[in-house]
Structures are given as C-alpha cells and as structure tokens.
Amino acid sequence: MAQQGEAGAYYNQPYQQQQPQGYAQYQPPTGPPQNYQQFQQGPAQPFPPMQQGPYDGKQIGQQNPPMYGESFVPPMDDKQTFQDTFKIQKPKWNDLWAGLLLLATFFGFVAVSGLSLYRYSRYQGFNGGGIYGAGNDFSLNTNTLVLFIFVIVVAFVLSWAYFLLARAFTKQFIWITGILNCVIAVGTAVYYLYRRLWGAGIVFAIFAVFAIFCFISWIPRIPFAVVMLQQAQDVARMKRVHVFMVSFVGGLVATVFAAWFSITLVGIYTAYMPSNANATSNPACAQLGGCSSGKVIGLVVFVTFAAYWISEWIKNTVHTVIAGVYGSWYFCAGKPGGIPRGATMGSFKRATTYSFGSISLGSLVVALINMLRQACSIAQNQSAQDGNIIGTIFFCILGCLIGILNWLVEFLNRYAFSHIALYGKAYIPAAKDTWRMMKDRGLDALINDCLTGPVLSMGSIFVAYVCALLSYLYLEFTHPAYNESRTFTPVIMAFSFLIGLQICQIFMTPISSGIDTIFVAMGWDPDVAVREHPEFWQKLVQVYPHVQDVIHA
Template structure:
C-alpha cells in the first residue's frame, strides 16, 4: 500500500485515507476468524456514570482560582486608584523608577497580541501545509537555539552559553533522527485535519481556548504589574498604610505565577478532553456524521463532562505538571544567581537538575495526554485513567508509537519558538525604549520570563487542541485497532507497516 497521501481541503470527495467513509457490512475478522462488533458505548464510553471525580482537586482548583481573582482584584483596584505609575508606549524615561509601570503593561499586552497572532498563523499554516511545517518548525528552533548560543558566547554569559550549546546540538541531532518519522507523522496530521474539515467545532474549540488563554494571560499581566506597584517598598501606594516588603512581592508573584500556570494547563487540557471525547473520538468509534450513527452535538456534550464531572481529574493531572514546571523555574533562577555570583560548579549542577526535571515534565505531559483521553471517553478518575493508560501501553505494545510521535514534538518546538520570539520582542522593546524602572537592567530577566511564558502557554493551548486528534487515534489503536482498519485503511496500513506490534492480530484491510 502506498504511503503517500494527498489531502483535499476544499468541499468535495473525501480524501483517500477513508474512501469512502462508510464501513463495510461487517468488520474484519480477528485472529480467531470471528467478527468483533463492539458497541461504541461499551464500558461506559461516551456515557459515563454521573459522578464527580477527584472532588478534592476540583475544590482545590476552584479555591486557588478564587484566591488569584481576589489578589488580582485588590492589587489592580489599588493600582487603578493611584493612577498607575506612568510610562507608556515607547515613552522612554518616564514614570517611576521604583518598579514596573504602564510601559511594561503595554509591552506585555503587545506580547499577548503577538502570541495570539503567531499561534493563529501557525494553526493556519498547519492546516494548509503539514510535512513542510514539521521541517520548518524544527529548523526554526535550531536557528533560534544557535543564535542565542552565539549571543551568549559573544557576551561571555558562560553558563547560558554552555546550556544553549548543548540544546543547539541536541536539536540538530534530533532533527536528523526524527526526519525519517516525518512521513507517518504528517499522514496522521493530515487525517486529523481532514476529520476537522467535517467538524468545524474543532476550530471553534481551538480559537475559544486560544482566546480564553490570551485573556487569562492579560489578566495575569495586569496582576503581576499591580502587585509590583502596590507592595514594592518605596512606591507611592506604600504611603497609604499598606504593608510593603520585597518578601510579600515575591510570595504574591510566586502564587500568581503558580495559579497562572495551573489554570493555563487546565484550560488546554479541558480543550483536549473536549475534542477527544467529542468529534475525534466519535469519528473513530461511530464513523462520520453523514453516516447517521454519531451522537448529536458530541463536542458540546464532551465539553459539559470535561468542565464539570471530570474537571477535578483534569486539574489533578495538570497540577503535577505545574509543580514540575515551578521546580524547573526555581532551578533556572538558582542557576542564574549562581552564574551572576561566579559559582560555575553550582550553576552547572543547577543546569543538570533543570534538564532532568524538564525531561520528567515532558514525559509526564506526554503520558497525561493519553490519560485525559481515557477521562474524556470513559469519565474515569485521574489515577484510574493513568493506570489504564499504562496497562494499555504495555498490553498493546505501543511504547514505540508513543515515544516516536513526531506530531507532539513538532508542536512543542513550535510553542518553544513562539515563546522565544515573544521574549526576543520584549528584549528589543526594552532595549530601544529605555523605561525608567529598568535603567540598570534589573527587570529585564522577569519581563523576558513573563513574555516567554505568555507565548509558550498560548501556543501550548493551541497545540493541545491539535494533538487531541492524533492522540485519540493512538488510544483507539490501543483499545480497538480493528476500528481504524475499517475507518481509515490507508493510515492503518502505514501504521501496520511501521509498527506491526500495534496491530497484532488484526488483518490489514
């Protein structure tokens, strides 16, 4: 069977990965010669019991979100009453020189808009191009890593230079290693994109998630600036009886960043679960909408489950990743301080620990995505979904398929590149506008960090939506590979030839 695939993006005949969509009169026989006709609703799939899963994390998530809103309301309200701290768009040496001012607000708002625009462009390009975008994002990330590496070497920022030299070399080696996987990964993306062509709710969820993420980033931006303005010692609001200290500012910034990251993770994962239990899962198990077997309003029903009964389970998994992300950021701060103090050995140890935590975080994120799909399809608690996901991986032998998925790798590199471009924009803006509060460059690092996080989180939200389709196909393969043999025989044939252990016992169609 040919491994090439030419997608059709305009209305017309369905692409050849399922030509036509209609399944044959009976599914293919299994290894015993019997026909396996499982119900799509088997095991409470798509119709889970109505119970609130992981209620502790459900309540904990809502409480921390409420706490963030309270802190944000107090800080922003006081900041608005005091008239801000001056500064503006490209206004240079204006406003207070004590702490961040309106200049930074506008800067981070520009960054949020840029992240939104870049993420939207990335979605459009991925929709039109597939194989090319995989090469492009990998090469773009390599170029950015090399550029940062060269800059750090020329400025003699030794620990940063060593780190980005290693990252640049790894990205180069990774490109040549993953290049052979691009045909299968591009085919998977093309299938997902063409399924989405028949379900515009996919793009509705994508843009709504992106809009909510952008709005959340804006709120976080105002909150951080207002916290600096209200509680930094020496600023005008401290004369109003408020207790100001650097420790309070650090603690509130830490809490705001923790809440921002956790809520951002949850937003993206709710979008993932919505699509996995909605259009993508229903396409896999019921066939296309025009066959008349798909439930009505699958996306809306799936969103209702993900945002209510399963929200605690999704927040549970998101919290694990958030804690690892916070730990990685703390290690990054330790490394920067050690480098500033000239402690080269301490900086290298912190760098190694940061890389180790980053690898664990990536693995947990990758595993969690499949657990969220189990949650979306069956309404399971998080720990049960995680156990069943691991059991499915071991029983079906799809370890290689998960580890070699280039789709997630490509989208992650895209998010990383967008985050870097947002940070670069912030650096250039600070350098050429010279705000008063940053006369000695003391706020460059936190502003760049905020810019990178905003760009990264916006793109990661979009990535989680796109990856939902590919990951749902993987979960379906692990549980019922014969369904894909009927639904998309060309894709099934490519996967069978690449990973024969995945479809063992299922004849090719």
C-alpha cells in the first residue's frame, strides 16, 4: 500500500463499517450494468449466478451484489454513437405528465410576464427611466430593475471565474473556496453588527463559526477530494467531451432566464400594486384596473415557483447531459473505439426527449422545497430588520431543517439522474434502483467522505452572499422612495441571493456531475476502474485506501 502522506494518515484508521454477511466471498464484477433484481430486506442472502460479462468472459461469483442497467454494447470502433452504446430497448417518454405540467407552468410564466411587461411599458415614465426620477414611490420600479441587472452581471462574472478557477488551480481550489467562504461569512456578520442590525449580525456570526468549524474538520479529507476533482477535470479536457462548452451554455441560459425573471418580477409590482393610500395613484391601476395586493402576492408566488422549477430543470438537464458523457468515459475509454462519437449531443437528445418528464419530476420536488426555504429566508430577514432576535433564530432553525430536507432530495436526484442518463429509466424506478445500489455497495460511505459537493455548494453560497450584500448596499446608497422604511429590503435581498445561487450552481453543475457519475459508475461496476483506469485507481487508493472496502473491489 502506498504511503498516504501527512493528510492521508486520517484514512489509516481502522475501518469501522461492518460488511454485510453475504459479501464474505465477494468477487469483483466484470460486466457493465445489468438489470437490477429486487432483494429482500434483512440479512444478506447469496445472490444467484449472474450472466457472463461482455468484457472478458469471466464468470461472476455467486455471491456478488446485483448488477444494474442493461443493453450496454462496448464500442469496437470510433463510428459507434452514444445511442448505439447505451441503447434503450423500448424507447418511451417516461413521466410524461410531469413534463407536460412543466410546459404548462412555463407557458403560464410567459403569459404573466407578457401581461405585466405590457402594462409596465405603457407607463414606463411613471416608473422611472433609471436609478432615479421615478414617480412610483410605493412598489418596485426601474430602480429595482437596474439593481437586478447589476446582480445578474456580478453573478455571471463570479460564477464563470469560479469555474475557471477550478479548471486552472485544481489542487488549490478547495482551499481557496473554504477560505473565501469563511471570510465572507465573518465579513457579513461584522458588517451587520456594525450597522446595529443585531438579529442578522448574530445569525451570520453563528454561520461564520459553523463555516470555520466545518472547514477545519474537512482538512484531512482534502486529498481525496483533490483526486476526484483532478480526475473530473482530466476527463473534461479529453476529445469528444464538451464539458466546458456545456457549462458555459448552461450558465448563459440560466443568466438569461434570471434576467427575464427579474424583469417579470418588477413588472408585476409596477403593473398591479396599488399605492397604500389610493389605488388610483398607480396609473396602470386607474386606467386598466385589476390591481390588488393579493393579486401581486399570488403572481409573485407563482413566478417564483416557476423560476425555481425551470432553473432546476436547466440545472438537472445539464447534469444529465454531463452524466452521459462521464458514463461514456468510464465504461468505454479503455475500449478500442474509445468514448462513443457524439456522446454530448446524444446525451442531450435523450435528456430532452425520453427523459424530459423524469428530469421535470425530480426538479419539481426540489422546487417545492426551495419555495418553502425562500419563504423562510424572507421571514428571517424581516425579523432581523425588525430586531426580533427570537423570530430570527426560529426561522433560521426552520430554514436549516428545510435545507437538510433539500439536501437529501438533491443527493438522491444527482445519482438517480446519472442512471437516467445512461439507461433512460423513469424517475422513481431510477431513484429506487440507485439508492439500493448505493446501500448495497456501501457507496454512501465513499460519497460522504468526498468534499467536492460541499465545496461547490460553498462556492455557490459565496456568490449568493455577494449578490445579497450588493443588493443591500445598492438600496442603502440609492435610497429609493418605495423603500423608505426598508420594507422591501428583505424581499430584494432574498431574490438577489436566489439569483446568485442558481446561476453559480448551474455553472458548477458539470464538475459535480462528473464526480457523481464516476461514483455511481464505480458502484455499478468497480472492476472497470481497477482494470481500465489503473492510474486513477492507484491515486484513489493512495489517499483513500478504504475505497477497496467501501465499494468491495
């Protein structure tokens, strides 16, 4: 066994996980994914003999864990495509109802946006032509629109720079991310305390302490994360792989949609919000009618939900496309034909056709949870603005609980979509099969020790913090009349945070997707890593020797 070095000594501790009884005589599988067979709960029982693997003709042992997936044809020449390699026996549109519901939601968003922007454009002079000079002193106006433009530009630039940072400084990337996250958390807490916003200051101080504690505790596991991150970047630079292009295009689409959402949000307020004193103060309400605070709340809730769902769909589509590419590398790079031709486009076609409904369904679950977290964040900021420390702490704890639920769902989604990318299954069967495979292989222990997911999340949160802080400073310096009593500050900060978070997450999705897919592919067939990617396997064993026990290879 190679020496682990100073940080790697953390992994020399005795492995505590008890292996299931049925794996005592485990032999590494030789074939690519085969159909998952249901197994009963309770003590592990020997599995029936498996079919012969297509790679080298070895017979698989009788006590192997079940294999997953089907219809894999290793490429024998460079003319074989992604569709030929990962065939779907009976192509069908899975979870079609969810896809149709997403389309209906999208068209509803288009309708609300069109009507709101029409009313906004008719009375643009009343809402101002820039930062100052608006006659609208009771709702969001052009001043807010300029703010959101600044936020979107900053989010785009920081997110793309963060992605390039991961590409150019892979080893230092994790350290830089951890340090920046700690610095921004401490800086935000100090600033709020300096401005005598005690509730927000105390909450962010707690966040800062937690961030520092997490980063220090993660230091021993950094070498393992570095190996996985370097491998993902090495694959991204190979021929027939377009990871960087997918990241840029996905981030650009997310930025354009964020701009559209921002304009729509401002348009709803200017089109349907009456003044507090007299509804006729808004010329759109006086001449076109149909204004009320209730309608504004309802429309804002709808477009926010639609924005969450659509942006989640964009992110998960990018993830599924990249999963198909990395799956092609894992199973095919060592074959005579190499990575199948058109892997990126083939994976994209499958994600936007047969798997469109499945991606929509998984995105819907996350969107609903994020809506609850957004409402909790607004309530927390409002309590902080009012100096209500008890309310701030309560909503902070509630937000953390919702965040944990969101993490669990996204955790499962990431690996389920990797399965969907290669085998085109429906969402729920893919999620069940993937979860059972992870538990069966012990893959969850391996994933929990890898920091790349938390690190990328910390980077996205850093960008979101910067966007939220920018919106706060903008409102403080421009002093728009509609925000004289800071009524809209928590809402605008929450939406700025959301915009920065979603844009950065979509930019970074290709990196995390590659690592997630490598994990899942190792669970499907760990012997491929040992036999066809020996250099990567040796690096992994060097920094994380328990990997041989965790995935039973």
